[in-house]
Amino acid sequence: MxxxxxxxxxxxxxxxxxxxxxxxxxxxxxxxxxxxxxxxxxxxxxxxxxxxxxxxxxxxxxxxxxxxxxxxxxxxxxxxxxxxxxxxxxxxxxxMAFGSCRDLIHAYFNSGLPEQAILFILRDVLLAVEYIHQRGIIHRGIKASHVLISKNGQVCLTGLHNSYNTIQNGKKLRKVHDFPIHSVDCLQSFSPELLHQNLAGYNFKSDIYSIGILICELANGQSPFSDMPATQMLLEKLNGTKPKLADSTTVGDFIIDDDGNDDQPGTTQERADVIFFKRTFSQNLHEFTSECLELDVVKRPSATQLLNHSVFKSIKNRPSSSLPSLLQPVTPLTDLAKVPRDLSAEEDDFTRKMSEVSMQEDWTF
CATH class of the missing domain: 3.30.200.20 (Phosphorylase Kinase; domain 1)
Known part of the structure; x- marks a missing residue:
């Protein structure tokens, strides 16, 4: 208890x-x-x-x-x-006093979090995913609103309501065909093979694709494919469209044409402007994201392999307690005296009153 x-x-x-x-x-x-x-x-x-x-x-x-x-x-x-x-x-x-990563994006990081913060978050998420995969569980709901951060910088994965246990009758299934029944809010994060629902099924690597989508959401401030119907999203994913991180090296992929359409389907918002393209993410992070979003499941790495990726060298000996300083000026919710007492207030009204963290997404376990 x-x-x-x-x-x-x-x-x-x-x-x-x-x-x-x-x-x-x-x-x-x-x-x-x-x-x-x-x-x-x-x-x-x-x-x-x-x-x-x-x-x-x-x-x-x-x-x-x-x-x-x-x-x-x-x-x-x-x-x-x-x-x-x-x-x-x-x-x-x-x-979790900093709320979810989606809360952080709403509160201050509208154009995405800094790379160092993303790496700390990503490392802890991968440790959680490695753990559940070793126990036969596919998460099936990895996204920014299911990643919470404590006041000390500890990152926790939540949202297990969509998870699936591959151990059935004492045996571990090599492929799964089950589709989550409560999954409308997770469709953008789903892998192509999970969405396809064909005889090939899907496995633990489906979560790795979702981690690639999570990185784009953290880096760009918006989930890929969020601006298109589900059918178009499915076609883009099955055709191998890879969302990218918006920075100075990918500006050509985010050019808006004369009709106001994004030339790169499934990526961030139409505001392809200098806010994004004055920054530059490391080549390591670009490659890491691309590997997660690999259409070929066999070529997609496991959580354990990703934890050994060179992208984490810069934070190798740094504890999670370093994360809060990277999230400034956002501060954690730690003082009850600063919180309004009106329980009847709508969530959006509460968000406007709060100076610490914006709680605009589902905050689930």
């Missing part, structure tokens, strides 16, 4: 005091609250799910909780405890 040394988080409702909504999910049927653990006065996050709205999918939520509790890794968000209060399921989690 506790994942933090020295603190016990018990499934007792009156041990927790809700403050404000810092995120929403499940089509509005769940909310993430900033809260206080009264016995220790420590700040936490609580996810409340309306089980009446989610009655048909209750087993789906239960399986997610069970899976998360079975995993133990510093880069996977742990759950303290969960319990039912009336028609609501309460899930008590650590507070």
């Amino acid at each position: 506790s994942n933090q040394v020295g603190i016990q988080y018990l499934p007792i409702c009156h041990h927790y005091e809700l403050s404000v909504v810092i995120g929403k999910g499940h089509s509005g049927s769940s909310s993430i609250f900033l809260a206080k653990h009264l016995p220790t006065a420590s700040l936490i996050a609580i996810k409340k799910i309306n089980v009446e709205v989610w009655d048909r999918e209750l087993s789906y939520i239960q399986n997610e909780i069970i899976l998360t509790q079975q995993l133990s890794h510093p880069n996977i968000l742990q759950l303290h405890c969960s319990f039912v209060k009336g028609h609501e399921l309460w899930i008590v989690m650590p507070l």
